[in-house]
Amino acid sequence: MLRTERGLSRVALAKEVEVNPQTIGALERGDHYPSLDLALRICEVFGLPVEAVFSRTPFTPLSEELYGRRGGS
Numbered sequence: 001m002l003r004t005e006r007g008l009s010r011v012a013l014a015k016e017v018e019v020n021p022q023t024i025g026a027l028e029r030g031d032h033y034p035s036l037d038l039a040l041r042i043c044e045v046f047g048l049p050v051e052a053v054f055s056r057t058p059f060t061p062l063s064e065e066l067y068g069r070r071g072g073s
Helices: 010-017 021-029 036-046 062-067
Strands: none
Touching: 010 021, 010 036
């Protein structure tokens, strides 16, 4: 979400952090976990602390954050 919010393509972010664009896709899908070095490089691009970008538990859906409820009715 951060990447698209900032108008970065996978290719552009990959170039910024010096990895393959497929690595960015795998990170976004949750198929791959970054090394500490890569996580810090990604956070540097966004200007955010690591805990704002990565978590060991899933982030709350944005709709729940905004509206205080889960999907459905």
